[in-house]
Amino acid sequence: MITELDISALPFVMQGANTDANFELTEELNPFPDGLSEEREKEWNKRAAEVMAFYRKNADKIDRVTWWGTHDGMSWRNDWPVNGRTDYPLPFDRNYNLKPFMQDIIEN
Numbered sequence: 001m002i003t004e005l006d007i008s009a010l011p012f013v014m015q016g017a018n019t020d021a022n023f024e025l026t027e028e029l030n031p032f033p034d035g036l037s038e039e040r041e042k043e044w045n046k047r048a049a050e051v052m053a054f055y056r057k058n059a060d061k062i063d064r065v066t067w068w069g070t071h072d073g074m075s076w077r078n079d080w081p082v083n084g085r086t087d088y089p090l091p092f093d094r095n096y097n098l099k100p101f102m103q104d105i106i107e108n
Contacts, residue, residue, distance in 0.1 A: 001065075002064055002065045005052065005066065006069065006077060008087055010029070021081040022081055022082070024067050026082075031082065041088075042060050045099060048101040052105055056081075068090075069090050070092055071093065075089050
């Protein structure tokens with residue numbers, strides 16, 4: 001099983017899961033506070049589709065894929081490890097709209 005899956009759309013900040021870590025909010029670390037750019041959204045959906053295609057290809061070894069949340073607004077990646085940062089790591093956007101990569105999975 002693949003559990004607690006999310007795919008960040010933001011620049012990498014740190015390794016590990018030190019919950020005490022907190023980095024200063026900068027434009028560089030929070031480049032999309034009001035929504036992803038069209039280009040970044042396409043890149044993210046392509047990457048998510050590639051990840052899911054890999055899992056499908058290996059379905060004989062993977063029984064289930066569970067995302068770590070439903071919509072971007074509820075993700076733990078918001079505000080950590082940079083307080084005030086906005087991320088877009090889940091299958092539904094903040095308005096509960098299904099993202100394109102998931103629509104493609106459903107239709108195919």
